[in-house]
Amino acid sequence: MSFNALYTDLSDYYDLMCADINYYQQSASINRLHTLFGQGGTRHLDLACGTGPHVKHFSDFLYQSSGLDINQPMLDIATLRCPHAQFSLQDMCHFSTEDHFDLITCFLYSIHYSGNTQRLQACIRSTHAALSTGGVFCFNAVDKDKIDNFSFVKHSVQKGEDLFTFASKWHYKGKGDTQTLDVHIEKTNTRETQYWQDSHPMVAIGFEELTQLLAPYFNVQMFEHDYDKILPWDGKSGNAIFACVKI
Ligand SMILES: C[S@@+](CC[C@H](N)C(=O)[O-])C[C@H]1O[C@@H](n2cnc3c(N)ncnc32)[C@H](O)[C@@H]1O
Known part of the structure; x- marks a missing residue:
């Protein structure tokens, strides 16, 4: 049993594992949420960006898109995919940036890589600090229950x-x-x-607790886990998309 082969020794296989994921659709959906809830601006940061597929799409949407990830082999592939984007090797629970961002994203349940509640709180704080006023933090999550x-x-x-x-x-x-x-x-x-x-x-976290952790920093909107339509979360689904506007 390995802890992290997929993002290190096997990073060359990562995109094969994700061959069925519609990255364009995910990026376009979050772009729509940003248009609805944000205050404009095109500075974008993708947390746990992996091999950079979302950074590529946001760059195509004319965002000034960038990414951070904790595993250099993933960033090496991201840099090949998006040679003009900025990538940094950082832990999303304790990151710092020179710039402020209008949109920060975290896709494919990667926010759960924060590992425990204390580190998740640190990730929320770092993200809040890195956003511009009225900036938007979007991610998807799964309810432990x-x-x-x-x-x-x-x-x-x-x-x-x-x-x-x-x-x-x-x-x-x-x-x-x-x-x-x-x-x-x-x-x-x-x-x-x-x-x-x-x-x-x-x-592992329930949605009620997650919403409470976010509430001091953000106005939180929750949506069904559907990248095709924008539907309010029905209060029951175990997967959801969160759109959080910086207070
Ligand atoms: C499931 S992959 C998702 C990659 C990309 N977002 C996607 O949608 O394809 C999870 C990523 O999280 C990264 N990761 C894990 N822990 C992290 C941490 N503490 N800080 C930043 N990135 C982390 C891994 O290196 C990996 O690239």
Whole structure:
């Protein structure tokens, strides 16, 4: 069992794992929320930006887009994808920036990588400090009380002679403020099969508590986890998109 192979030794395979994700749709959706709730401006920072797909789309939307991530191998790929964007190697729970941003994003549940409630609070504070007045913080999150430990996402992709299979699932033990994202990767060709098993430590939090943590810093709006339509959160779904306007 590895802790973090996916974002280090296996970073070259990350984009294959995400081949089914519609990054354009996600970026366009958050761009719409920023237009609705923000005060204009094009300075954008993506937290836990990974290999930079959202930074690429926001740059195409004419934002001055930038990213930060804690793993240099991910940033190396991001820099190749977006040679004109700024990337920095930082922990999203304790980051500092020279500039202020009009929009800060954190996609693919990556805010949970803050790991525990105390660090999540630090991430919220750092983000608030890095936003301009009226700036918007958008991210998606999962409610710990709605996690189904038996549900997983799995898909396969052929690349050259290799067949890759990626499977991932949340695991919450039912109490406390930590959970894991368990990722299983298989690479098979005619000669061999290789396996990797990552277990990523993540913060576990309910939406009520998350909203309370955000409330001193932001006016919080919650939406259904649908990047196609803007629908208010129904109060029940276990996944949601948060749009938080700096107070
Ligand atoms: C699931 S990937 C998401 C990458 C990208 N946002 C996307 O949507 O494809 C999670 C990313 O979070 C980064 N990460 C994990 N912990 C972090 C931290 N404390 N600060 C900044 N980035 C972190 C990882 O290196 C990885 O690139």
